[in-house]
Amino acid sequence: MPTLKIDGVEVTVPAQTTIIEAAERLGIEIPRYCYHPGLSVVGQCRMCQVEVERMPKLAIACNTPVADGMVVSTRSPKVEKARRAVLEFYLLNHPLDCPICDKGGECPLQDYTLAYGPGESRSVEEKIQRVKHKVLGPHIVFDAERCILCTRCVRFCHEIPKTGELGVFSRGDQSEINLFPGKVLDNAYSGNVIDLCPVGALTSRQYRFQSRPWDLVRHTESVCPLCSNGCNVVLDVRHRQRGEELLRIRPRENPAVNRWWMCDEGRFTFTYLHDPARLRVPTWREDGPRGEMAYDDLLLRVARAIRRVVEAHGPEAVGCIASSWQANEELFLVRRFFREILGTPHLDFRVRPVQFQPSDASEDGILRRTDKTANSRGARDLDLRPGPGGLDAAGMITAAAEGRLKALFVFEEDLVRAFPDGPLREALGRLDLLVASSLFPTETTALAHAVLPALGFAEKEGSFTNFQGRIQKIRRALTPHVASRSLPEALRELALNLGRDLGGIEPEQVWAAIGERPGPYQGIAWKDIGDLGLLPEES
Amino acid sequence: MAFEKILTRYQDVPNYTGTIDEYIAQGGYQALPKALREFQPADLVETVKRSGLRGRGGAGFPCGVKWGFIPKDSPRPKYLVCNCDESEPGTFKDRMLIEEEPHQLIEGIVISSYAIGCHLAFIYCRGEFVSGAQVLERALREAYGRGFLGRNILGSGFELDVHVHRGAGAYICGEETGLLESLEGKRGQPRMKPPFPAISGLYRSPTVVNNVETLSNIPHIVLRGAEWYASIGPPKSAGPRLFSVSGHVERPGNYELPMSITLRELIFDHAGGIPNGRRLKAVIPGGSSAPVLTEQHLDVGMDFESLAAAGSMGGSGGVIVMDDTVCMVRVGEIVSRFYHHESCGQCTQCREGTAWLHKVLRRIEHGQGRKEDLDVLLDMCDNMKGKTICVLSDAAAMPIESYLAHFREEFEIHIRERTCPFEGRGAF
Ligand SMILES: Cc1cc2nc3c(=O)[nH]c(=O)nc-3n(C[C@H](O)[C@H](O)[C@H](O)COP(=O)(O)O)c2cc1C
Ligand code: SF4
Ligand code: SF4
Ligand code: SF4
Ligand code: FES
Numbered sequence: 032m033p034t035l036k037i038d039g040v041e042v043t044v045p046a047q048t049t050i051i052e053a054a055e056r057l058g059i060e061i062p063r064y065c066y067h068p069g070l071s072v073v074g075q076c077r078m079c080q081v082e083v084e085r086m087p088k089l090a091i092a093c094n095t096p097v098a099d100g101m102v103v104s105t106r107s108p109k110v111e112k113a114r115r116a117v118l119e120f121y122l123l124n125h126p127l128d129c130p131i132c133d134k135g136g137e138c139p140l141q142d143y144t145l146a147y148g149p150g151e152s153r154s155v156e157e158k159i160q161r162v163k164h165k166v167l168g169p170h171i172v173f174d175a176e177r178c179i180l181c182t183r184c185v186r187f188c189h190e191i192p193k194t195g196e197l198g199v200f201s202r203g204d205q206s207e208i209n210l211f212p213g214k215v216l217d218n219a220y221s222g223n224v225i226d227l228c229p230v231g232a233l234t235s236r237q238y239r240f241q242s243r244p245w246d247l248v249r250h251t252e253s254v255c256p257l258c259s260n261g262c263n264v265v266l267d268v269r270h271r272q273r274g275e276e277l278l279r280i281r282p283r284e285n286p287a288v289n290r291w292w293m294c295d296e297g298r299f300t301f302t303y304l305h306d307p308a309r310l311r312v313p314t315w316r317e318d319g320p321r322g323e324m325a326y327d328d329l330l331l332r333v334a335r336a337i338r339r340v341v342e343a344h345g346p347e348a349v350g351c352i353a354s355s356w357q358a359n360e361e362l363f364l365v366r367r368f369f370r371e372i373l374g375t376p377h378l379d380f381r382v383r384p385v386q387f388q389p390s391d392a393s394e395d396g397i398l399r400r401t402d403k404t405a406n407s408r409g410a411r412d413l414d415l416r417p418g419p420g421g422l423d424a425a426g427m428i429t430a431a432a433e434g435r436l437k438a439l440f441v442f443e444e445d446l447v448r449a450f451p452d453g454p455l456r457e458a459l460g461r462l463d464l465l466v467a468s469s470l471f472p473t474e475t476t477a478l479a480h481a482v483l484p485a486l487g488f489a490e491k492e493g494s495f496t497n498f499q500g501r502i503q504k505i506r507r508a509l510t511p512h513v514a515s516r517s518l519p520e521a522l523r524e525l526a527l528n529l530g531r532d533l534g535g536i537e538p539e540q541v542w543a544a545i546g547e548r549p550g551p552y553q554g555i556a557w558k559d560i561g562d563l564g565l566l567p568e569e570s
Numbered sequence: 571m572a573f574e575k576i577l578t579r580y581q582d583v584p585n586y587t588g589t590i591d592e593y594i595a596q597g598g599y600q601a602l603p604k605a606l607r608e609f610q611p612a613d614l615v616e617t618v619k620r621s622g623l624r625g626r627g628g629a630g631f632p633c634g635v636k637w638g639f640i641p642k643d644s645p646r647p648k649y650l651v652c653n654c655d656e657s658e659p660g661t662f663k664d665r666m667l668i669e670e671e672p673h674q675l676i677e678g679i680v681i682s683s684y685a686i687g688c689h690l691a692f693i694y695c696r697g698e699f700v701s702g703a704q705v706l707e708r709a710l711r712e713a714y715g716r717g718f719l720g721r722n723i724l725g726s727g728f729e730l731d732v733h734v735h736r737g738a739g740a741y742i743c744g745e746e747t748g749l750l751e752s753l754e755g756k757r758g759q760p761r762m763k764p765p766f767p768a769i770s771g772l773y774r775s776p777t778v779v780n781n782v783e784t785l786s787n788i789p790h791i792v793l794r795g796a797e798w799y800a801s802i803g804p805p806k807s808a809g810p811r812l813f814s815v816s817g818h819v820e821r822p823g824n825y826e827l828p829m830s831i832t833l834r835e836l837i838f839d840h841a842g843g844i845p846n847g848r849r850l851k852a853v854i855p856g857g858s859s860a861p862v863l864t865e866q867h868l869d870v871g872m873d874f875e876s877l878a879a880a881g882s883m884g885g886s887g888g889v890i891v892m893d894d895t896v897c898m899v900r901v902g903e904i905v906s907r908f909y910h911h912e913s914c915g916q917c918t919q920c921r922e923g924t925a926w927l928h929k930v931l932r933r934i935e936h937g938q939g940r941k942e943d944l945d946v947l948l949d950m951c952d953n954m955k956g957k958t959i960c961v962l963s964d965a966a967a968m969p970i971e972s973y974l975a976h977f978r979e980e981f982e983i984h985i986r987e988r989t990c991p992f993e994g995r996g997a998f
Binding site: 072073074075076077078080087088089094112113116117119120121123124153154155156179180182198199201202203204205206 | 740742757759762910911912913914915916917918919921922923924925926929930933940942946953956957958959
């Protein structure tokens with residue numbers, strides 16, 4: 032392994048490492064525009080030039096492999112001049128859009144100009160005017176004046192989704208990024224060009240003009256809940272004084288899961304969290320119409336109803352259908368409540384065909400998977416399945432229709448949608464107690480006696496297990512509605528009402544209990560799950 | 571002073587049209603059988619090395635050395651690509667060679683392909699060379715007809731196909747890796763080097779790219795020997811060279827001469843001197859990318875070394891002569907306009923710098939110059955040189971630097987008087 036010196040510091044790296052990567056190991060960021068670790072190297076922007084002893088010309092750090100004994104300077108006067116020159120060249124035709132540009136405040140062109148650039152322009156020539164805000168596809172708008180032609184977007188479309196919608200047209204200073212004739216930038220991963228673009232040339236139609244970066248005060252690390260891949264994300268939330276709101280989801284690098292990318296569906300599907308149609312308050316319906324009810328009262332009534340059913344028909348008259356939308360911690364407590372506290376074997380989470388296969392599949396060989404929920408793997412690992420003699424979800428519905436099942440809990444699933452063929456409405460109608468939790472009103476909640484508003488993935492702490500078996504944390508980015516409660520809180524209260532103790536409900540406490548049990552998660556503690564998740568077989 | 575014409579000896583044959591029979595009648599296609607029968611490929615590479623032949627496309631790289639870089643053990647096919655993109659302003663000798671003596675080039679291509687183990691060669695022809703490409707197509711058909719191309723050439727077992735490919739009108743496709751991209755059907759823009767084409771060229775396979783004139787020399791070297799060839803001209807710039815002389819001379823045209831001649835001899839003895847009794851002001855000795863020389867350089871030799879020592883370069887052999895009616899600011903404007911138009915645009919300094927150079931020079935020429943402009947121009951040139959993927963950026967900057975070095979006063983007059991003192995007269 033070659034050893035080299037960068038800015039006077041020695042570093043030993045594997046052969047074939049480039050200078051830009053070697054410097055990164057030392058925490059030295061060599062400025063770059065065209066280079067991106069996930070894309071092919073083109074060496075076009077010339078921003079990353081460094082001085083290498085005994086090389087007559089400056090070398091581009093992104094494409095120069097290290098050699099033993101190499102001496103590199105990233106801050107020599109020659110390097111500084113070359114960098115200043117590149118920035119001066121870029122700014123010759125760059126518009127003064129910063130105050131109205133989405134990128135302003137988190138823009139590498141601003142940042143590098145501030146750090147390395149010329150203070151003022153020597154150019155008196157007129158700037159070239161180009162197309163502004165051209166719509167390229169359902170999610171992306173393009174501003175050609177801001178584009179610095181790094182070609183990251185072009186390479187991304189060619190190399191990752193391999194759809195190749197974008198190209199460079201014309202040459203020299205007439206060069207412009209554009210769509211190939213007849214193409215629309217609508218591949219399933221198009222949003223990644225927003226993150227890749229080092230300037231405000233490719234912006235998100237959803238996020239455009241919604242916020243300034245400095246108003247996005249919270250950047251919460253989390254995991255996308257929209258398929259079993261579990262892409263690592265950051266949730267950007269606006270300041271409470273300006274109205275707390277999740278405004279943007281970005282991918283977070285995780286080499287083992289999503290590298291630098293995420294799909295458009297995961298990126299742009301979150302406005303439902305702020306939808307006024309969401310369920311916010313618990314409701315109760317007995318013989319008359321449905322009415323709002325204080326949580327404590329509602330849970331008392333539910334407890335009473337459970338007790339009635341169990342006393343009259345035994346615990347086997349109670350069933351629970353949990354959901355792969357739920358976090359591991361919720362699932363564990365659900366299982367403990369129904370299997371251990373109530374003692375019913377009727378527990379399941381499988382309401383989708385894909386969940387009956389040993390595993391789901393890759394949808395496109397990139398990231399997206401066929402199971403469009405986050406946590407089927409966690410539900411399987413935590414054994415949210417029927418116990419001895421227990422019924423599965425479909426069996427519980429049949430039992431309800433036949434009058435054998437008297438009470439059913441349904442968490443975050445719309446059974447009417449999941450089992451459209453059966454006589455579902457009649458089956459649910461026969462129940463003495465139907466409790467449903469949900470983000471939105473559904474046909475199932477319409478039939479329920481007790482409806483609990485559920486929390487979205489950005490409103491709770493916990494973890495999902497992705498299809499690989501990797502346990503990954505989700506963190507609370509948004510304050511839940513004042514009237515709502517987390518499911519663990521509700522279950523603990525319910526257990527208390529039944530005279531039982533559910534145990535600790537904080538993630539650390541839940542994991543202490545999970546880790547004690549035999550199974551895939553044995554020996555794992557909450558603190559073991561790092562920023563990039565934890566694959567049990569690797570721990 | 572009489573010099574035996576080698577590449578252009580056909581010019582002394584009356585009514586010569588360059589057909590295969592005419593070429594054979596003056597001794598053509600004798601080198602090919604000799605090469606195939608008497609030489610192993612490696613011997614040919616050695617012979618070309620010993621001949622001292624240097625590339626005529628611009629860089630003057632030793633031809634045999636380049637061939638020697640082709641890996642012997644590569645499992646991939648080897649390619650030879652003849653660079654006939656000739657777009658450097660002031661250069662027009664490749665066009666003459668393909669239009670008037672195409673078989674000399676084809677014979678050179680077959681021998682060179684044999685030397686490097688290539689079975690598929692391409693001639694990349696400048697898009698505007700419509701008739702030249704037609705001549706080549708016709709000549710290739712003739713050569714196939716006589717068994718100089720195709721399977722089992724002259725019973726040797728060696729086979730070769732040659733295709734003509736026309737470009738679409740881009741100077742940058744003369745740069746060898748831009749050419750290869752274009753030949754592969756992609757956007758014509760140079761590749762990062764390394765790897766060089768000899769290792770990874772056309773379709774990522776070992777490839778030699780040689781200029782038309784370079785390859786046209788090969789049959790003569792094979793036929794008459796490396797030592798004979800090396801004896802022509804100065805030791806480090808062996809062999810004849812075609813100089814395209816244009817501008818203010820009595821007899822513009824292509825002149826085939828040894829590189830031992832001086833600039834003075836070329837302009838005054840061969841091209842007939844400056845017309846209308848005017849004074850020589852400036853000479854660009856190696857195509858528009860070459861720094862300018864002046865009267866004081868007239869006795870410099872036209873070989874690669876001497877021109878470099880004089881601060882310029884042999885380049886493409888295009889010699890542009892300018893008399894004292896020429897405005898050097900306008901020359902700068904025109905030359906920079908060319909590079910502005912031709913930059914492929916991938917490197918920041920070149921894309922932006924070529925345009926900025928052009929705009930500032932245009933402004934100065936049109937009486938809008940500012941005092942600061944000249945230093946900004948020089949600094950800009952410094953910022954453009956040696957920092958990009960290919961040397962087009964250098965080629966745009968170097969001439970301007972040289973105009974400022976030799977004629978700064980002229981620029982200052984433009985700025986001071988807010989007008990061009992040569993108003994009404996053209997450059998070139
Ligand atoms: C911008 C640029 C344009 C060029 N144009 C040509 C050209 O038109 N013809 C040519 O033979 N070489 C041209 N070259 C040089 C080629 O890159 C290459 O060096 C040459 O074809 C090699 O052949 P040679 O070794 O026989 O000279 C150009 C180089 C640059 C940088
Ligand atoms: S891309 Fe960056 S520098 Fe350009 S206008 Fe936007 S914020 Fe300003
Ligand atoms: S649009 Fe953005 S990513 Fe694409 S080339 Fe321009 S600057 Fe680069
Ligand atoms: S130097 Fe100019 S012509 Fe050459 S690759 Fe870079 S931008 Fe293209
Ligand atoms: S980052 Fe190295 S050239 Fe662009």
